[in-house]
Amino acid sequence: MSNSGLIRRIRSPPQPPTPILACSKLALCVMPIAQIAVGAVHLDDCPRQHYIPIYLIVAGVFGLVLAVLSCLPCAKKADDGTSNPLTSICATWNSLIGIFVFCWFIAGNVWIYSIYQPNYNKNTTNVDPYCDRGLYLFAFWTTTLIYILLGLFLVGGCCVMVCFCLCGRADADDV
Numbered sequence: 532m533s534n535s536g537l538i539r540r541i542r543s544p545p546q547p548p549t550p551i552l553a554c555s556k557l558a559l560c561v562m563p564i565a566q567i568a569v570g571a572v573h574l575d576d577c578p579r580q581h582y583i584p585i586y587l588i589v590a591g592v593f594g595l596v597l598a599v600l601s602c603l604p605c606a607k608k609a610d611d612g613t614s615n616p617l618t619s620i621c622a623t624w625n626s627l628i629g630i631f632v633f634c635w636f637i638a639g640n641v642w643i644y645s646i647y648q649p650n651y652n653k654n655t656t657n658v659d660p661y662c663d664r665g666l667y668l669f670a671f672w673t674t675t676l677i678y679i680l681l682g683l684f685l686v687g688g689c690c691v692m693v694c695f696c697l698c699g700r701a702d703a704d705d706v
Contacts, residue, residue, distance in 0.1 A: 556598055562673065563594030569669050576663035579649045583662065583670050586639040593632050600625060636677070643670050 570587030577583050603621065649662040 556602065560595060560598050563591040563598070565669075566591030566594065566673065569666060573663050573666035576666055577649075578660040579662040580642050580646050582638075582642045584666060586635070586642055587666075587670055587673075589635060590632070590639065593628060593635070597625075597628060597632070600628070636674075639670070639674060643667075643674055647671075 566587040568591075570584040570591065574584045574588075575581075600621070604615075646662065646667075649667055650659045651661060651664040651667070653661045653663075655661070
């Protein structure tokens with residue numbers, strides 16, 4: 532495949548069938564719903580760092596907002612080929628939400644990792660306040676899962692780039 536063919540495929544990638552898109556969007560909503568539920572149930576169960584349940588609720592709500600925004604047809608072109616006037620508004624809105632989610636994620640990291648291995652026992656007379664075990668471990672592992680997935684995407688992306696470079700050099704027609 533020549534470079535121009537690759538560029539054409541990148542500009543207009545093939546779209547997966549609608550049922551696959553719908554199922555993937557529903558699957559992506561499971562974690563935000565779980566974050567909202569766990570954060571709401573344990574809202575007062577972490578005096579050691581009372582922002583952890585709030586972090587989960589807000590992260591879950593904004594995760595659902597991003598999922599809903601991805602379903603809106605903001606970037607579609609009009610029938611006459613002109614761009615949709617809502618495209619720039621949607622792009623700005625998505626960018627602002629993305630920046631907020633990134634900053635909220637950083638704040639959540641500080642709140643979660645700063646009290647690593649908190650006191651899980653509610654009934655101790657220690658000076659050290661407790662944090663519910665289920666709440667803390669859920670917040671810890673969902674945050675850590677994001678780092679694991681990010682690492683996998685980076686390694687996978689590097690492998691794909693190496694493959695593109697190797698295949699591009701091997702193709703004599705592209706010279």
